[in-house]
Amino acid sequence: MKIAFHVDPIAKLKAYKDSSVAMMRAAQARGHQIFAIEPGGVFSSRGVVQAFAQPIAVSDDDHDWYELYEKATIPLNEFDAVIERKDPPFDMEYIYHTYLFERAADQGARVFNRPGAIRDNNEKMAILKHPDMIAATTVTRSTQVLRDFVHEYGDAIFKPLDGMGGSGIFHVRDGDKNLSVIIETLTRHGTQTIMAQRFLPEIVDGDKRILLIGGEVVPFALARIPMIGETRGNMAAGGRPEARPLTDSDRHIAETMAKRLWAEGLFLVGLDVIGSKVTEINVTSPTGFVEIKAQTGFDVAAMFIRNLESVLQS
Template sequence: MALTVAVQMDPLETINIAGDSSFALMLSAQQRGHRLFHYAAEDLNWSNGRLWTKARPVTVQRVAGDHFTAGAPVSLDLGEEADVVLMRQDPPFDLGYITATHLLERISDRTLVVNDPASVRNAPEKVFVLDYARFMPPTLVTRSLDEARAFLKEHGAIVVKPLHGNGGKAIFRVGPEGENLSALIEVFNQTWREPHMVQAFLPGVAQGDKRIVLVDGEVAGAINRLPGEGEFRSNLAVGGSAEKTELTAREREICDALGPELKRRGLIFVGIDVIAGQWLTEINVTSPTGIVAIERFDGTDVAGLIWDAIERRIAERSR
C-alpha cells in the first residue's frame, strides 16, 4: 500500500541525519514505497474547507551533506491528496504550533495526522504528565517566588524549568541555600507569561534520564541518557551521552499505565522521560526523538514499528 506522506518539519538542510528521528521516519517510509513531500508549518493555507500547502516532493538517502533531493514546489491539498501528515516540527510549543494543530485537525477525519493534532494540543509535555502525578517527583507549577521558596525549604534542592521548554534548555538547579532563586523567578516571569515547573532535585539523575519510546501505546525501546561532565542535564542536545538499557519494573508499570491512553488519543509516537528508573518527568508528544539511538544500541527498527502502526490505522479507516 503506497501512501502519500506530507512531512511538516523544519528545513531539511539543517538536520543532523546521524540522529534525527524525522529523517529516520522519512527513510523508512521511502523504503516501503511511500511518496514523500516536505513543507513548513508556516506554509499552511485554509479556505472554503480546504487545507493546502506549497510542498516539495523529496527523496532521502543516508549520505551526510547529500541527504535529500527536492523537486519543484507543488500545491498539495492535505485533506484530499495526502494519506498521512507527519507533524514533526520542533518546539517551541507556541501559538504557531498551536495554530497548526487547529488547522490540521480540520482534515484529520480524512487524512491521518501523526500525532493526532487535537491530542498534541491538549497534551503539552509537562502538563499532560500531571495526569500521572503518582509517578512524578514532588512538583510545583507556579509563578510565585514565595511558593517556590516554600517548596525549596521543603525539598532541600530544586530544579526550575519553563513549562513549555524543550531539549534541556533553560533548566536550572537551585541549591538548599536558594542562591539566585529570586532572580531566577524574576527572569522566568519576565520571559514567560505562563507558570513554570519546579521539581525536587533528584540526585539519581547522575544514573541517567531514560528515554522510553512507545508506539501506539506499546514499548518499542529505550536508551539511558547520562549527563555530560559538569552537567546535571542529560539531554543529548546539551551534551549528554546515550547507553544501552533495560526497563525497570517501575518503568514497565508507568508504561502500562500510559499506554492505553496514548493509543486512545491517537498519540502513535511518544517518548517519555524517567529519572533513576522510577520518576516520570515528561511525556513528549510534539516531536519526540530517540529512535536512531535505540536502533543503534539494540537493533530495534522503531521507525518500522511506527510505520506498521500508521499503516494499520489507515487500513482500519478504510474498512
C-alpha cells in the first residue's frame, strides 16, 4: 500500500523518540511504500486536493535515519491512507489544513484521524462530552466563577485551552495571594476562556498516557512522573516516562472511551489519565510509542500499522 504521513519538517524529527518515525519504520517493515508530506504541502487546484509528496526510505539508524526521493504532485485520494501527524499549535492555519483534508476525504482519500473529528475535539474541551469520566471541571473566563471553583475544591489546576507540553498550567489553592494575578494573566483580563479542574493528588503516581488505536487499547500506559516539587507530569516539563501495564481501572476507562472515540473517526487517541479521571483527549499527534516499546518490548507502531491495514481492507 501507499501510505502518506503529513508531518512536521522531516529534518526536525528526532528519530530516537518520535512516534511518527516509529510508524514509518513499521509501515516500511510491513512492505508498504511510504511518503512524507511537510507543512504547507497540501493544496487544492482545479477542485482536486493534492500534495507535494516525497517517497521516503527509513532505517534504524537514529542519526542518519531517512532518505528522501524526488518530490511529486499527487492527489491525496491516490494514497491508500493519509496519516495526519502534524504537531500543534492548533491555530487557524491548522484548521485550514483540516478543511483541505476534509475535502480530500470527500474525494475518496482515507485520512486518519478524520479531519472533522480532529477539529471538533479540542484536546482540552473534548473531555466535557464525557462527564462520567472526568473530575470536576469548569470552562470560563469569569474571574468570579474561577474564584468560586477554587474556593469549593480548595486545590485546582488552571490551564489554557490551546497549550501543549504542560505550558501555561498553574496549580492554585484557595487563599493564594497570587490567585488574582494568575487569573488575570491566563484570561487576559477576562477576554480569554480557560479551563479549571479539581486538583488530583494521584498526580504523584504519574499522569498516564493511554493509547487507543482503531478502537483497541494498547495494553501499556506511559506514566509521566513529575519532578520533585512539580505538579506537571508532561515530559516537556521534565516528567520521567515509565511504562506500566494497564490497571483494571485504566482498562475500563480505555475500553469505554475507545468505543466512543473510534465511532467519531478518531483512529489514534492518547488519553491523559490521572488516578481514575480523564484529563485530556489528545487527537492531533499522540506520542509514547517509542518509550513503551523500549521499556516493555510491546511494539505500538506495529500495532498501529496492523490495525490500519485491517481498517483499509474492511
